Amino acid sequence: MxxxxxxxxxxxxxxxxxxxxxxxxxxxxxxxxxxxxxxxxxxxxxxxxxxxxxxxxxxxDDARRTLINAWLAEGISQMGKTPSSAPPLGQASPRPSIRDILHQRLRYNEQALQYLPEAFACLATPTSITSMMLTPLDPVPAVKHAVGIADEACCVSGDQSLQLSWYARRAALAGIYTAAELHQLASPKTAHAFLDSLLASSSKLHASVEEVGLFGGYVMKSWQGIIRSSGIF
Structure with a gap:
């Protein structure tokens, strides 16, 4: 050693x-x-x-959390490498769209999809007995995960929202991506079409999220609360 x-x-x-x-x-x-x-x-x-x-x-399980967080961080870094169409000679490469970036992030999940429910549950499990007595599952890792992806998507796409619009944009994308990712765990083959439907009509978000139940009551309610608070429906 x-x-x-x-x-x-x-x-x-x-x-x-x-x-x-x-x-x-x-x-x-x-x-x-x-x-x-x-x-x-x-x-x-x-x-x-x-x-x-x-x-x-x-x-x-702290070692497992270290690995999970490293994998999530790598997923964030890969979002900046989303391919875009080749630009005309002499012109700069266009920035990828939010849609392309979020689809790329869902594709990143595919390599480990079968392990993600357990991984997210591991992250959400309090590490101390005292914390576990206060709350059975901690929603903070889920919040950080969704918000981190939304923020990176905005940065990579060149989003220039200011002040309140800056926060609203990221809150909306965090909610949309969270719903799409949860849907992906239940129905991988339809996840990309589902993401497109949410991006096209975010009013569908509330109903679609309520159909997903893979993470248990507490985490699910916490994630729904985050999405509702974003004000996108």
Missing amino acids: ARVLTRFTSVRLLKLALPLIPTHGFTRAALAESVLALPASSQHTAPLSDTAVSALFGEG
Whole structure:
């Protein structure tokens, strides 16, 4: 373990663990096997020990949360790489549209879709016994997730809303993306069409969200409350 701790940073191993998520899920095993993907000059022949995983990424489910948050952060960074049509010679590349950016973010989910309900539940589970007694699930990670995606979509698309419009725009997009993502978990094949329908007619958002029940009562009600407060319907 000492060799690992002195030669390799957790950031480097987290990057190597991300491609393992489609097969290993958001697990400590994915983090343990990340070391096997190091280049030949730093090659390891065995996965990290459980003690090493805890030392690098956190005890118990904290290590899983570290991996989940790294995967979410990578999803945000990929939004800035949304392809757009080639510009005419001598002209700058056009910025992608909000629609294209949000569709790209839904596609990012597809590689780990089967693991997302459990991953989001892990993030929403309070880490202390005291917090767990006060609230069974914490809605804050869901809020940060949706708002982060909305904000990045606006930045990448070049949205220039000001003052109150700035907040309203992001609140609306956070609500739309949240509903589309929840729909994606229940019906992956129709998620993109569903997103288009919400973007075209945000008044449908209220009814559509109420059809989704994958995250349990408390988180679902919290997410619905966030969407309602955005004032987009």
